[in-house]
Amino acid sequence: MIAEKQILSRTRKFGKVCEILDRYSNDSAKLIPILQAVQEEYRYLPEEVLTFVATSLNLSPARVYGVATFYSHFALEPKGKYVIRVCDGTACHVKGSMSLAEVVMEKLNLDEKRRTTPDMLFTLETVSCLGACGLAPVMVINDEVHGQMTPEKTGTLIDQIIEMEKSYARNN
Secondary structure (H helix, E strand, O other): OHHHHHHHHHHHHOHHHHHHHHHOOOOHHHHHHHHHHHHHHHOOOOHHHHHHHHHHOOOOHHHHHHHHHHOOOOOOOOOOOEEEEEEOOHHHHHOOHHHHHHHHHHHHOOOOOOOEOOOOOEEEEEEOOOOOHHHOOOEEEOOEEEOOOOHHHHHHHHHHHHHHHHHHHHHO
C-alpha cells in the first residue's frame, strides 16, 4: 500500500515528464529530444527530473547527466521567462554589443554572478556568435532576433517587456 502511494505521488509529481516519456515511447535512443522537451517544460533540467528520466529509460543517471552537460543548449540552472542572448562575436563586439549587455544588466540589476532576475522573468547570457553578423550588434530574446541594436533600443525593449508583463498581471 505504501509503495503504491509512493508510485502515485511520484507519477503526479512528474506527470509532465511522464507525458514526454510516453510521447517518445520511453525510448532511450531518443534521450536528447526527451531532454529538449523536458527543458522546454521546466525551462531547465532539474536534477531530480534527470534522475527520474534516467530511471524511466533504464539509463544510469551519470549517462543522462553527461548528455545534459555535454551540450551547451541544455541548462542545469533555472532560467527566466525571457532569455536574452547578447552576441559577443567579432562583428557584434566591434559594433558595441557589450554596451547592450551592460544596459540589460543595469536595467535588471544583474551582475556577473547573478544573471537571472529574482522574479525569474529575465536571464542574460552572452554568446560567442548568433550567426547574424550582418545585423550586428545582435541580441535574441527567446527566439526573436533583434538586429542593429543600440543601448537605447535595448533599454526600450526591456521596458516594453516589463510593461507588457505588468499589464498581463493586472488583467489576469
